[in-house]
Amino acid sequence: MKPAAFDYHAPRTLEEALDLLAAYGEDAKPLAGGQSLVPTMNFRLAQPEVLVDLNSIEELFFMREGEGGLHCGAMTRQRTVERSAMAKQVAPLLYEAMPHIAHAQIRNRGTIGGSLAHADPAAELPAVAIALDASMYVRSVTDARWIAARDFYVGLFATAMEPGELLIEVAFPRPRPRSGWSFEEVARQHGNYAMCGAAAVVELSDRGVIERARLVFLSVGEGPVAADQAAAMLVGERPTATVLRAAAEEAATKEIDPVGDIHAGPAYRRHLARVIGERVLNSAAARAFEACPT
Amino acid sequence: MNQTIELIVNGKQYRRTVEPRLLLCDFLRNELGLTGTHVGCEHGVCGACTVLLDREAVRSCLLFAVQANGREIATVEGLGEGPQQMHALQHGFWETHGLQCGYCTPGILMSLVPFLEENPNPTEEEIRDLLSGNICRCTGYQKIVESVQLGARLLRETSK
Numbered sequence: 001m002k003p004a005a006f007d008y009h010a011p012r013t014l015e016e017a018l019d020l021l022a023a024y025g026e027d028a029k030p031l032a033g034g035q036s037l038v039p040t041m042n043f044r045l046a047q048p049e050v051l052v053d054l055n056s057i058e059e060l061f062f063m064r065e066g067e068g069g070l071h072c073g074a075m076t077r078q079r080t081v082e083r084s085a086m087a088k089q090v091a092p093l094l095y096e097a098m099p100h101i102a103h104a105q106i107r108n109r110g111t112i113g114g115s116l117a118h119a120d121p122a123a124e125l126p127a128v129a130i131a132l133d134a135s136m137y138v139r140s141v142t143d144a145r146w147i148a149a150r151d152f153y154v155g156l157f158a159t160a161m162e163p164g165e166l167l168i169e170v171a172f173p174r175p176r177p178r179s180g181w182s183f184e185e186v187a188r189q190h191g192n193y194a195m196c197g198a199a200a201v202v203e204l205s206d207r208g209v210i211e212r213a214r215l216v217f218l219s220v221g222e223g224p225v226a227a228d229q230a231a232a233m234l235v236g237e238r239p240t241a242t243v244l245r246a247a248a249e250e251a252a253t254k255e256i257d258p259v260g261d262i263h264a265g266p267a268y269r270r271h272l273a274r275v276i277g278e279r280v281l282n283s284a285a286a287r288a289f290e291a292c293p294t
Numbered sequence: 295m296n297q298t299i300e301l302i303v304n305g306k307q308y309r310r311t312v313e314p315r316l317l318l319c320d321f322l323r324n325e326l327g328l329t330g331t332h333v334g335c336e337h338g339v340c341g342a343c344t345v346l347l348d349r350e351a352v353r354s355c356l357l358f359a360v361q362a363n364g365r366e367i368a369t370v371e372g373l374g375e376g377p378q379q380m381h382a383l384q385h386g387f388w389e390t391h392g393l394q395c396g397y398c399t400p401g402i403l404m405s406l407v408p409f410l411e412e413n414p415n416p417t418e419e420e421i422r423d424l425l426s427g428n429i430c431r432c433t434g435y436q437k438i439v440e441s442v443q444l445g446a447r448l449l450r451e452t453s454k
Binding site for chain 2 (some may be wrong): 001002003004005006007010012034035038041051053055079102103104105106108109189190206240246
Protein backbone atom coordinates (compact mmCIF):
# COMPACT_ATOMS: atom_id res chain seq x y z
CA MET A 1 0.00 0.00 0.00
CA LYS A 2 1.21 3.47 -0.81
CA PRO A 3 0.29 5.52 2.28
CA ALA A 4 1.34 4.68 5.83
CA ALA A 5 -1.42 3.31 8.06
CA PHE A 6 -3.77 5.76 9.80
CA ASP A 7 -6.98 5.77 11.79
CA TYR A 8 -9.89 7.03 9.77
CA HIS A 9 -12.79 9.08 11.07
CA ALA A 10 -15.63 10.41 8.95
CA PRO A 11 -17.68 12.63 11.31
CA ARG A 12 -21.09 13.82 10.17
CA THR A 13 -21.12 17.06 12.13
CA LEU A 14 -18.72 19.93 12.58
CA GLU A 15 -18.80 19.53 16.36
CA GLU A 16 -17.61 15.94 16.09
CA ALA A 17 -14.84 16.97 13.70
CA LEU A 18 -13.62 19.72 16.05
CA ASP A 19 -13.70 17.29 18.98
CA LEU A 20 -11.56 14.83 17.02
CA LEU A 21 -9.08 17.54 16.01
CA ALA A 22 -8.86 18.68 19.63
CA ALA A 23 -8.43 15.15 20.93
CA TYR A 24 -5.69 14.11 18.51
CA GLY A 25 -3.94 17.48 18.16
CA GLU A 26 -1.03 17.50 15.75
CA ASP A 27 -1.39 13.77 15.03
CA ALA A 28 -4.61 14.47 13.13
CA LYS A 29 -5.03 15.91 9.66
CA PRO A 30 -8.34 17.12 8.25
CA LEU A 31 -9.03 15.56 4.84
CA ALA A 32 -10.89 17.86 2.46
CA GLY A 33 -10.70 17.11 -1.28
CA GLY A 34 -7.45 15.20 -0.81
CA GLN A 35 -5.96 16.46 -4.05
CA SER A 36 -2.81 17.70 -2.27
CA LEU A 37 -2.82 15.70 0.96
CA VAL A 38 -3.28 12.25 -0.59
CA PRO A 39 -0.39 12.64 -3.08
CA THR A 40 1.92 13.59 -0.21
CA MET A 41 0.61 10.61 1.74
CA ASN A 42 1.19 8.35 -1.27
CA PHE A 43 4.81 9.51 -1.27
CA ARG A 44 4.85 9.10 2.53
CA LEU A 45 5.98 12.69 2.83
CA ALA A 46 2.96 13.04 5.10
CA GLN A 47 2.15 10.24 7.53
CA PRO A 48 -0.71 11.49 9.70
CA GLU A 49 -1.78 9.05 12.38
CA VAL A 50 -5.39 10.13 12.19
CA LEU A 51 -7.41 11.39 9.25
CA VAL A 52 -10.56 13.38 9.95
CA ASP A 53 -12.48 13.19 6.69
CA LEU A 54 -14.67 16.28 6.24
CA ASN A 55 -16.54 14.95 3.23
CA SER A 56 -19.60 13.84 5.22
CA ILE A 57 -20.10 17.16 7.03
CA GLU A 58 -22.99 18.68 5.14
CA GLU A 59 -22.80 22.03 6.94
CA LEU A 60 -19.42 22.71 5.27
CA PHE A 61 -20.89 22.47 1.77
CA PHE A 62 -22.61 25.73 0.91
CA MET A 63 -22.32 28.80 -1.21
CA ARG A 64 -24.44 31.87 -0.62
CA GLU A 65 -24.49 35.60 -1.17
CA GLY A 66 -24.26 37.49 2.10
CA GLU A 67 -22.93 40.59 3.79
CA GLY A 68 -19.33 39.61 3.16
CA GLY A 69 -19.94 38.92 -0.53
CA LEU A 70 -19.69 35.30 -1.69
CA HIS A 71 -19.63 33.01 1.33
CA CYS A 72 -18.23 29.55 0.58
CA GLY A 73 -18.29 26.70 3.02
CA ALA A 74 -14.80 25.24 3.28
CA MET A 75 -15.86 22.02 1.53
CA THR A 76 -17.34 23.78 -1.50
CA ARG A 77 -15.91 21.92 -4.48
CA GLN A 78 -13.88 24.04 -6.86
CA ARG A 79 -16.03 22.66 -9.67
CA THR A 80 -19.16 23.99 -7.96
CA VAL A 81 -17.73 27.53 -8.01
CA GLU A 82 -16.60 27.09 -11.61
CA ARG A 83 -20.17 26.23 -12.63
CA SER A 84 -21.88 28.87 -10.47
CA ALA A 85 -23.62 31.87 -11.99
CA MET A 86 -23.72 33.38 -8.49
CA ALA A 87 -19.94 33.10 -8.13
CA LYS A 88 -19.48 34.69 -11.54
CA GLN A 89 -21.58 37.66 -10.50
CA VAL A 90 -20.55 38.11 -6.87
CA ALA A 91 -16.88 37.09 -7.00
CA PRO A 92 -15.83 37.42 -10.66
CA LEU A 93 -12.07 37.33 -9.90
CA LEU A 94 -12.49 34.04 -8.05
CA TYR A 95 -14.58 32.74 -10.93
CA GLU A 96 -11.98 33.80 -13.49
CA ALA A 97 -9.16 32.04 -11.61
CA MET A 98 -11.04 28.78 -11.18
CA PRO A 99 -10.28 27.04 -14.53
CA HIS A 100 -6.56 27.61 -13.91
CA ILE A 101 -6.62 25.27 -10.91
CA ALA A 102 -5.26 21.93 -12.13
CA HIS A 103 -7.67 19.90 -14.28
CA ALA A 104 -11.44 19.36 -14.27
CA GLN A 105 -10.93 15.90 -12.75
CA ILE A 106 -9.06 17.51 -9.83
CA ARG A 107 -11.50 20.38 -9.40
CA ASN A 108 -14.36 17.89 -9.16
CA ARG A 109 -12.90 16.83 -5.85
CA GLY A 110 -10.71 19.76 -4.77
CA THR A 111 -12.27 22.23 -2.37
CA ILE A 112 -12.05 25.98 -1.78
CA GLY A 113 -11.11 25.56 1.88
CA GLY A 114 -8.67 22.73 1.29
CA SER A 115 -6.63 24.69 -1.22
CA LEU A 116 -6.69 27.86 0.93
CA ALA A 117 -5.62 25.99 4.07
CA HIS A 118 -2.93 23.95 2.32
CA ALA A 119 -1.13 27.25 1.51
CA ASP A 120 0.85 25.97 -1.46
CA PRO A 121 2.85 28.93 -2.82
CA ALA A 122 1.91 27.83 -6.36
CA ALA A 123 -1.83 27.76 -5.61
CA GLU A 124 -4.19 30.24 -7.23
CA LEU A 125 -6.76 30.64 -4.46
CA PRO A 126 -4.53 32.18 -1.75
CA ALA A 127 -3.45 34.94 -4.17
CA VAL A 128 -7.06 35.54 -5.18
CA ALA A 129 -8.17 35.64 -1.53
CA ILE A 130 -5.61 38.34 -0.70
CA ALA A 131 -6.38 40.35 -3.84
CA LEU A 132 -10.06 40.38 -2.86
CA ASP A 133 -9.44 41.10 0.86
CA ALA A 134 -11.28 37.89 1.62
CA SER A 135 -11.58 36.63 5.17
CA MET A 136 -11.45 33.18 6.67
CA TYR A 137 -13.62 31.93 9.48
CA VAL A 138 -11.85 29.33 11.62
CA ARG A 139 -13.10 27.40 14.60
CA SER A 140 -11.80 25.13 17.29
CA VAL A 141 -13.65 23.47 20.14
CA THR A 142 -13.18 26.58 22.26
CA ASP A 143 -12.73 29.49 19.86
CA ALA A 144 -14.07 31.02 16.68
CA ARG A 145 -12.47 33.88 14.76
CA TRP A 146 -12.26 35.60 11.40
CA ILE A 147 -8.79 36.03 9.91
CA ALA A 148 -8.05 38.44 7.05
CA ALA A 149 -6.59 36.56 4.06
CA ARG A 150 -3.53 38.78 4.23
CA ASP A 151 -2.83 37.62 7.82
CA PHE A 152 -3.77 34.01 7.10
CA TYR A 153 -0.58 33.19 5.19
CA VAL A 154 2.56 33.15 7.30
CA GLY A 155 5.07 31.14 5.27
CA LEU A 156 5.73 28.06 3.20
CA PHE A 157 2.67 25.79 3.53
CA ALA A 158 1.94 27.66 6.75
CA THR A 159 -1.16 29.51 7.94
CA ALA A 160 -2.15 31.42 11.06
CA MET A 161 -4.39 28.53 12.13
CA GLU A 162 -3.45 26.83 15.39
CA PRO A 163 -3.56 23.07 15.93
CA GLY A 164 -7.17 22.10 16.56
CA GLU A 165 -8.50 24.93 14.40
CA LEU A 166 -10.41 24.20 11.24
CA LEU A 167 -11.23 26.46 8.30
CA ILE A 168 -15.03 26.65 8.15
CA GLU A 169 -15.97 29.37 5.72
CA VAL A 170 -14.47 31.98 3.41
CA ALA A 171 -16.03 35.29 2.44
CA PHE A 172 -14.98 36.84 -0.88
CA PRO A 173 -16.17 40.48 -1.01
CA ARG A 174 -18.12 41.54 -4.08
CA PRO A 175 -16.50 44.01 -6.50
CA ARG A 176 -16.72 47.62 -5.38
CA PRO A 177 -18.14 50.27 -7.71
CA ARG A 178 -15.74 51.45 -10.45
CA SER A 179 -13.44 48.49 -9.93
CA GLY A 180 -11.98 45.88 -12.23
CA TRP A 181 -10.14 42.61 -11.70
CA SER A 182 -7.97 40.15 -13.58
CA PHE A 183 -6.19 36.84 -13.12
CA GLU A 184 -3.53 35.26 -15.34
CA GLU A 185 -0.85 32.66 -15.03
CA VAL A 186 1.77 30.95 -17.16
CA ALA A 187 2.23 27.18 -16.89
CA ARG A 188 4.09 24.83 -19.20
CA GLN A 189 0.83 23.06 -19.88
CA HIS A 190 -2.64 24.23 -18.87
CA GLY A 191 -3.39 22.67 -15.50
CA ASN A 192 0.20 22.24 -14.41
CA TYR A 193 1.58 24.26 -11.53
CA ALA A 194 2.08 27.80 -12.74
CA MET A 195 5.63 29.14 -13.04
CA CYS A 196 4.13 32.50 -12.14
CA GLY A 197 0.68 33.98 -11.87
CA ALA A 198 -0.95 37.15 -10.63
CA ALA A 199 -4.28 38.54 -9.50
CA ALA A 200 -5.06 42.25 -9.69
CA VAL A 201 -7.84 44.55 -8.56
CA VAL A 202 -7.97 48.21 -9.59
CA GLU A 203 -10.52 50.66 -8.23
CA LEU A 204 -11.02 54.13 -9.74
CA SER A 205 -12.32 57.33 -8.21
CA ASP A 206 -15.11 59.22 -9.94
CA ARG A 207 -12.37 61.38 -11.46
CA GLY A 208 -10.72 58.34 -13.09
CA VAL A 209 -7.66 58.11 -10.86
CA ILE A 210 -6.74 54.93 -9.04
CA GLU A 211 -8.12 54.93 -5.53
CA ARG A 212 -7.09 51.47 -4.50
CA ALA A 213 -5.10 48.64 -6.11
CA ARG A 214 -4.08 45.08 -5.33
CA LEU A 215 -1.44 43.04 -7.11
CA VAL A 216 -0.75 39.56 -5.71
CA PHE A 217 1.57 36.94 -7.17
CA LEU A 218 1.79 33.17 -6.87
CA SER A 219 4.75 30.86 -7.40
CA VAL A 220 7.35 33.57 -6.74
CA GLY A 221 7.82 33.31 -2.97
CA GLU A 222 7.09 31.24 0.11
CA GLY A 223 3.39 31.95 -0.18
CA PRO A 224 1.14 34.36 -2.01
CA VAL A 225 3.09 37.63 -2.41
CA ALA A 226 1.19 40.91 -2.17
CA ALA A 227 3.11 43.62 -4.03
CA ASP A 228 2.08 46.43 -1.71
CA GLN A 229 4.67 48.99 -2.82
CA ALA A 230 3.59 48.61 -6.42
CA ALA A 231 -0.04 48.96 -5.36
CA ALA A 232 0.78 52.06 -3.30
CA MET A 233 2.59 53.63 -6.29
CA LEU A 234 -0.63 53.39 -8.27
CA VAL A 235 -2.87 55.24 -5.84
CA GLY A 236 -3.66 58.76 -7.06
CA GLU A 237 -2.40 58.02 -10.59
CA ARG A 238 -4.32 57.72 -13.81
CA PRO A 239 -4.04 54.11 -15.01
CA THR A 240 -1.99 54.79 -18.14
CA ALA A 241 0.05 52.03 -19.77
CA THR A 242 3.24 53.71 -18.53
CA VAL A 243 2.08 53.92 -14.93
CA LEU A 244 0.88 50.32 -14.87
CA ARG A 245 4.10 49.07 -16.48
CA ALA A 246 6.17 50.93 -13.90
CA ALA A 247 4.19 49.34 -11.06
CA ALA A 248 4.65 45.83 -12.49
CA GLU A 249 8.35 46.58 -12.91
CA GLU A 250 8.62 47.72 -9.29
CA ALA A 251 6.85 44.56 -8.08
CA ALA A 252 8.94 42.19 -10.21
CA THR A 253 12.23 43.85 -9.28
CA LYS A 254 11.79 44.54 -5.59
CA GLU A 255 8.86 42.71 -4.08
CA ILE A 256 9.19 39.07 -5.07
CA ASP A 257 11.78 36.47 -4.23
CA PRO A 258 11.40 33.65 -6.74
CA VAL A 259 13.19 30.36 -6.27
CA GLY A 260 14.13 28.39 -9.37
CA ASP A 261 13.25 24.81 -10.20
CA ILE A 262 13.90 22.60 -13.24
CA HIS A 263 11.15 24.35 -15.19
CA ALA A 264 11.96 27.99 -14.55
CA GLY A 265 14.90 29.77 -12.93
CA PRO A 266 14.53 32.86 -10.73
CA ALA A 267 15.35 35.25 -13.58
CA TYR A 268 12.67 33.77 -15.83
CA ARG A 269 10.09 33.86 -13.04
CA ARG A 270 10.94 37.50 -12.43
CA HIS A 271 10.47 38.16 -16.13
CA LEU A 272 7.09 36.40 -16.01
CA ALA A 273 6.07 38.44 -12.96
CA ARG A 274 6.81 41.66 -14.86
CA VAL A 275 4.89 40.56 -17.95
CA ILE A 276 1.92 38.99 -16.14
CA GLY A 277 1.81 41.81 -13.58
CA GLU A 278 1.52 44.36 -16.37
CA ARG A 279 -1.15 42.32 -18.15
CA VAL A 280 -3.39 41.86 -15.13
CA LEU A 281 -3.09 45.52 -14.11
CA ASN A 282 -4.02 46.57 -17.64
CA SER A 283 -7.04 44.32 -17.90
CA ALA A 284 -8.17 45.15 -14.35
CA ALA A 285 -7.93 48.88 -15.16
CA ALA A 286 -9.82 48.39 -18.44
CA ARG A 287 -12.61 46.60 -16.60
CA ALA A 288 -12.67 49.34 -13.97
CA PHE A 289 -13.27 51.90 -16.72
CA GLU A 290 -16.07 49.74 -18.11
CA ALA A 291 -17.63 49.68 -14.65
CA CYS A 292 -17.63 53.49 -14.42
CA PRO A 293 -20.92 55.20 -15.16
CA THR A 294 -20.55 57.40 -18.25
CA MET B 295 -8.82 -0.45 12.15
CA ASN B 296 -10.47 -2.12 9.15
CA GLN B 297 -13.82 -0.82 7.99
CA THR B 298 -16.64 -2.48 6.14
CA ILE B 299 -17.87 -0.57 3.14
CA GLU B 300 -20.75 -1.02 0.75
CA LEU B 301 -20.74 0.57 -2.65
CA ILE B 302 -22.09 0.17 -6.15
CA VAL B 303 -19.62 -0.34 -8.99
CA ASN B 304 -20.98 -0.38 -12.54
CA GLY B 305 -24.46 -1.03 -11.18
CA LYS B 306 -23.43 -3.97 -9.01
CA GLN B 307 -23.47 -3.88 -5.19
CA TYR B 308 -20.29 -4.87 -3.33
CA ARG B 309 -19.49 -5.22 0.36
CA ARG B 310 -15.88 -5.53 1.53
CA THR B 311 -13.82 -4.98 4.65
CA VAL B 312 -10.74 -2.88 3.95
CA GLU B 313 -7.92 -0.96 5.58
CA PRO B 314 -8.60 2.80 5.50
CA ARG B 315 -5.34 3.44 3.65
CA LEU B 316 -6.38 1.28 0.69
CA LEU B 317 -6.65 3.56 -2.34
CA LEU B 318 -9.80 3.31 -4.44
CA CYS B 319 -7.78 2.33 -7.54
CA ASP B 320 -6.14 -0.57 -5.68
CA PHE B 321 -9.50 -1.57 -4.24
CA LEU B 322 -11.06 -1.75 -7.70
CA ARG B 323 -8.15 -3.73 -9.14
CA ASN B 324 -7.12 -6.00 -6.29
CA GLU B 325 -10.31 -6.50 -4.28
CA LEU B 326 -12.88 -6.44 -7.08
CA GLY B 327 -10.66 -7.68 -9.94
CA LEU B 328 -11.64 -4.73 -12.12
CA THR B 329 -8.25 -4.20 -13.71
CA GLY B 330 -9.52 -1.89 -16.44
CA THR B 331 -8.73 1.04 -14.15
CA HIS B 332 -5.01 1.60 -14.66
CA VAL B 333 -2.58 2.89 -12.10
CA GLY B 334 0.04 5.26 -13.46
CA CYS B 335 1.67 7.96 -11.35
CA GLU B 336 -0.31 7.36 -8.14
CA HIS B 337 -0.26 11.03 -7.24
CA GLY B 338 -3.00 12.52 -9.36
CA VAL B 339 -0.97 13.77 -12.30
CA CYS B 340 -1.39 11.25 -15.12
CA GLY B 341 -5.13 10.57 -15.12
CA ALA B 342 -4.84 6.85 -15.98
CA CYS B 343 -6.89 5.87 -12.90
CA THR B 344 -9.80 8.26 -13.59
CA VAL B 345 -13.19 6.77 -12.66
CA LEU B 346 -16.61 8.27 -12.00
CA LEU B 347 -17.69 8.91 -8.42
CA ASP B 348 -21.40 9.72 -8.43
CA ARG B 349 -21.08 10.54 -12.15
CA GLU B 350 -18.15 12.98 -11.82
CA ALA B 351 -14.66 12.13 -13.10
CA VAL B 352 -12.15 11.80 -10.26
CA ARG B 353 -8.68 10.34 -9.65
CA SER B 354 -9.12 6.98 -7.97
CA CYS B 355 -5.51 7.15 -6.70
CA LEU B 356 -6.43 10.21 -4.61
CA LEU B 357 -9.42 8.64 -2.89
CA PHE B 358 -9.47 6.02 -0.20
CA ALA B 359 -11.82 3.13 -0.79
CA VAL B 360 -13.53 3.91 2.54
CA GLN B 361 -14.52 7.30 1.11
CA ALA B 362 -16.57 5.52 -1.55
CA ASN B 363 -18.75 3.94 1.12
CA GLY B 364 -22.39 4.33 0.06
CA ARG B 365 -21.42 5.92 -3.22
CA GLU B 366 -21.63 4.90 -6.85
CA ILE B 367 -18.53 4.21 -8.93
CA ALA B 368 -18.31 3.70 -12.68
CA THR B 369 -15.23 2.22 -14.36
CA VAL B 370 -14.33 1.47 -17.95
CA GLU B 371 -15.70 -2.07 -17.53
CA GLY B 372 -19.17 -0.51 -17.37
CA LEU B 373 -18.89 1.25 -20.73
CA GLY B 374 -19.24 -1.41 -23.43
CA GLU B 375 -20.42 -4.98 -23.04
CA GLY B 376 -17.44 -6.34 -24.99
CA PRO B 377 -15.56 -6.09 -28.28
CA GLN B 378 -18.79 -6.61 -30.23
CA GLN B 379 -20.80 -4.08 -28.23
CA MET B 380 -18.46 -1.18 -27.71
CA HIS B 381 -19.63 2.13 -26.28
CA ALA B 382 -19.80 4.85 -28.95
CA LEU B 383 -16.72 6.49 -27.45
CA GLN B 384 -14.75 3.26 -27.58
CA HIS B 385 -15.85 2.84 -31.16
CA GLY B 386 -14.50 6.32 -31.89
CA PHE B 387 -11.11 5.39 -30.43
CA TRP B 388 -11.03 2.06 -32.29
CA GLU B 389 -12.02 3.54 -35.63
CA THR B 390 -9.70 6.56 -35.42
CA HIS B 391 -6.65 4.84 -33.87
CA GLY B 392 -6.94 6.84 -30.65
CA LEU B 393 -4.58 4.53 -28.77
CA GLN B 394 -1.33 2.71 -29.16
CA CYS B 395 -0.34 0.99 -25.92
CA GLY B 396 -3.74 1.71 -24.40
CA TYR B 397 -2.54 2.36 -20.87
CA CYS B 398 -4.04 5.83 -20.63
CA THR B 399 -7.24 4.97 -22.54
CA PRO B 400 -9.55 3.89 -19.68
CA GLY B 401 -8.83 7.12 -17.80
CA ILE B 402 -9.43 9.18 -20.91
CA LEU B 403 -12.70 7.42 -21.66
CA MET B 404 -13.97 7.93 -18.12
CA SER B 405 -12.99 11.62 -18.21
CA LEU B 406 -14.93 11.96 -21.46
CA VAL B 407 -18.22 10.41 -20.33
CA PRO B 408 -19.38 13.28 -18.07
CA PHE B 409 -17.64 15.85 -20.27
CA LEU B 410 -19.71 14.84 -23.31
CA GLU B 411 -22.89 14.57 -21.26
CA GLU B 412 -22.41 18.20 -20.23
CA ASN B 413 -21.16 19.35 -23.63
CA PRO B 414 -22.20 16.94 -26.43
CA ASN B 415 -20.64 18.98 -29.22
CA PRO B 416 -17.34 20.34 -27.88
CA THR B 417 -14.87 22.42 -29.86
CA GLU B 418 -11.37 21.10 -30.49
CA GLU B 419 -10.08 23.58 -27.91
CA GLU B 420 -12.51 22.31 -25.28
CA ILE B 421 -11.50 18.71 -26.06
CA ARG B 422 -7.81 19.56 -25.72
CA ASP B 423 -8.47 21.36 -22.44
CA LEU B 424 -10.27 18.31 -21.07
CA LEU B 425 -7.50 16.00 -22.30
CA SER B 426 -4.90 18.10 -20.45
CA GLY B 427 -5.90 16.09 -17.38
CA ASN B 428 -4.82 12.81 -18.98
CA ILE B 429 -1.28 12.04 -20.06
CA CYS B 430 -0.66 9.89 -23.16
CA ARG B 431 2.96 9.14 -24.07
CA CYS B 432 2.30 7.32 -27.37
CA THR B 433 -0.03 9.22 -29.62
CA GLY B 434 0.83 12.91 -29.51
CA TYR B 435 -2.91 13.48 -28.84
CA GLN B 436 -3.86 14.27 -32.45
CA LYS B 437 -5.55 10.89 -32.95
CA ILE B 438 -7.16 11.11 -29.53
CA VAL B 439 -8.73 14.45 -30.40
CA GLU B 440 -10.07 12.94 -33.65
CA SER B 441 -11.35 9.92 -31.72
CA VAL B 442 -13.23 12.16 -29.30
CA GLN B 443 -14.74 14.07 -32.21
CA LEU B 444 -15.93 10.84 -33.82
CA GLY B 445 -17.09 9.39 -30.50
CA ALA B 446 -19.02 12.57 -29.71
CA ARG B 447 -20.68 12.48 -33.13
CA LEU B 448 -21.67 8.83 -32.69
CA LEU B 449 -23.06 9.61 -29.24
CA ARG B 450 -25.10 12.51 -30.63
CA GLU B 451 -26.45 10.29 -33.40
CA THR B 452 -27.40 7.47 -31.04
CA SER B 453 -29.09 9.83 -28.59
CA LYS B 454 -31.31 11.31 -31.31
